[in-house]
Amino acid sequence: WEPPILVLCAFYCFLPSRSPAMGNLIKVLGKDLENCPHFFLDFENAQPTEAETAVWNQVSAVLEEAHGILAELQSYNGAGQEIREAIQNPGDLALQEKAWNAVCPLVAKLKRFYEFSLRLENALRSLLEALTSPPYAPMQHLEREQALAKQFAEILHFTLSFDELKMTNPAIQNDFSYYRRTISRNRLNNQQLDAENEVNNEMANRMSLFYAEATPMLKTLSNATTKFVSENKTLPIEDTTDCLSTMACVCRVMLETPEYRCRFTNTDTMLFCMRVMVGVIILYDHVHPVGAFAKTSKIDMKGCIKVLKEQPSNSVEGLLNALRYTTRHLNDDSTSKQIRALLQ
Numbered sequence: 001w002e003p004p005i006l007v008l009c010a011f012y013c014f015l016p017s018r019s020p021a022m023g024n025l026i027k028v029l030g031k032d033l034e035n036c037p038h039f040f041l042d043f044e045n046a047q048p049t050e051a052e053t054a055v056w057n058q059v060s061a062v063l064e065e066a067h068g069i070l071a072e073l074q075s076y077n078g079a080g081q082e083i084r085e086a087i088q089n090p091g092d093l094a095l096q097e098k099a100w101n102a103v104c105p106l107v108a109k110l111k112r113f114y115e116f117s118l119r120l121e122n123a124l125r126s127l128l129e130a131l132t133s134p135p136y137a138p139m140q141h142l143e144r145e146q147a148l149a150k151q152f153a154e155i156l157h158f159t160l161s162f163d164e165l166k167m168t169n170p171a172i173q174n175d176f177s178y179y180r181r182t183i184s185r186n187r188l189n190n191q192q193l194d195a196e197n198e199v200n201n202e203m204a205n206r207m208s209l210f211y212a213e214a215t216p217m218l219k220t221l222s223n224a225t226t227k228f229v230s231e232n233k234t235l236p237i238e239d240t241t242d243c244l245s246t247m248a249c250v251c252r253v254m255l256e257t258p259e260y261r262c263r264f265t266n267t268d269t270m271l272f273c274m275r276v277m278v279g280v281i282i283l284y285d286h287v288h289p290v291g292a293f294a295k296t297s298k299i300d301m302k303g304c305i306k307v308l309k310e311q312p313s314n315s316v317e318g319l320l321n322a323l324r325y326t327t328r329h330l331n332d333d334s335t336s337k338q339i340r341a342l343l344q
Contacts, residue, residue, distance in 0.1 A: 040260050041250050043153055043276075044269055046146035055130045059151045062116075062123040066158045069116050072109060073162060078171025079103045083178045100182060107179045110172065111199055113162075114207045117217055120155060121224040127152045128228050131243050132235060138243035142250065149247065155221070156279030157272050163215035164318045173211055180204055215326045218279070222286040229287055237287070244284040245298035251277035252300065255307045271315060277304055278319045282327055291329025293339055305342045 048056040079102035086092075086099035130148055131141045142149045166172060183204070199207070213219045229240050251273050254260040264270065281299060285292040292299045305323070308316045324343050329335065 040254065040263060041142065041149055041153075041247075042146055043150050043272060044264065044266055046150040048147035049145070052130070052145050052147050055126050056147050056151065058126055059123045059148075059155075062119045063151060063154055063158070065116060065119075066154070069113060070158065070161055070165070073113065073165045073169075076106070076109070076165075076169060076171065078169070078175050079106060079178075080171055080174060083174065099178070103175050103179050103182075106175050107199055110176060110207060110211070111203065114210050117210065117220045120158070120217070121220055124152075124155055124221055124224050125228055127155070128225065128240060128243070132239040138239060139246050141243065142246055152247070153272070153276040156283075157275045159217040159221055160275045160279055160319065160322060162217045163322070166211075166216060167214060167318075176207065176211055180208065215322065218282060218322070218326055221279075222283060225283050225287050237289075241284055241288045242298065244280045244287070248277050248280045248284065248299045248304065251280070252304050252307055256303070270311075274308060274311065274316060274319055278308070278322055282322060285327040285329050290334065291332065292327065293329050293332065293335040295334070295336070301339050302342065305339070309342070 079099060082095075082099040082102040086095045089095050127148055131145065131152065132138060133141075136144065179199075183201075210216045210220075225240065225244075229235075229237050255270065255273055255277070261270070281292050281301070281304060284297075284299060288297070290296060293301055305320075308319055320343065324330065330340070330343070
């Protein structure tokens with residue numbers, strides 16, 4: 001016995017291309033063929049062509065660090081116990097020193113995360129330039145330059161993964177708040193602490209703004225995309241938003257189409273595809289003047305939300321929350337009641 005989805009996948013994969021069954025399948029899949037591109041974006045195996053290599057190498061150097069950053073964040077336990085003991089016993093210098101020594105290496109780690117967000121921002125800019133440059137339309141870019149599209153997807157996947165971990169770890173802001181209070185207190189007492197040399201006041205202010213965001217990496221990418229659009233006056237805004245809407249559409253079609261799903265060889269690719277779809281929706285909603293939820297949007301929001309809701313809730317609740325709380329236009333009057341109801 002095999003699970004039905006595997007049988008279905010095998011059936012679609014081995015149907016003769018000209019069989020009546022395949023013809024009917026194409027009719028079903030093609031219900032919105034005119035409005036949505038249908039092609040397989042190979043997130044698992046895409047390799048750079050010669051034309052992509054320069055940008056691919058640049059972005060690859062940044063993405064190589066991403067797994068390590070996520071692993072460090074996942075194992076981030078914080079210094080809650082040491083901080084509590086220090087606060088409860090303000091006159092105990094040994095406990096104050098113990099808390100400080102516990103917090104300092106954690107703040108150095110938080111600084112590395114923040115600095116990585118800046119490198120990620122530059123990598124995203126390089127990809128946007130490559131995937132929106134004339135003479136090709138965004139859909140042609142994504143189909144022709146799949147290795148760069150895959151890297152764009154990997155940045156979005158990392159971003160949503162990072163933000164999910166950050167949102168569920170209050171120790172990050174608690175540790176950093178304690179660090180800043182201690183620095184301020186010692187400054188009032190004219191004491192210089194060694195850690196100040198690593199995280200000076202200006203850096204601490206920028207880090208504070210970064211970690212104050214519910215989804216700091218997503219905010220970084222949204223700002224970077226908006227800045228890219230505003231700085232490239234000669235590039236129509238549609239070229240950037242069409243790149244995002246096309247990727248959202250391609251991800252949705254791959255997720256809801258057994259013919260495409262059965263080409264995934266890695267079980268994690270489904271979740272990867274869902275994260276990417278949600279990431280580009282959020283970027284689109286921040287960059288496009290009327291957003292992703294309006295009737296004129298080029299993204300089928302109902303279809304995208306339904307695809308997510310068909311998955312086990314524990315694997316997509318974070319993604320649905322990202323749509324609920326980090327988009328810009330969900331609560332606009334132009335958003336239909338049906339879409340709002342789907343996200344309740």
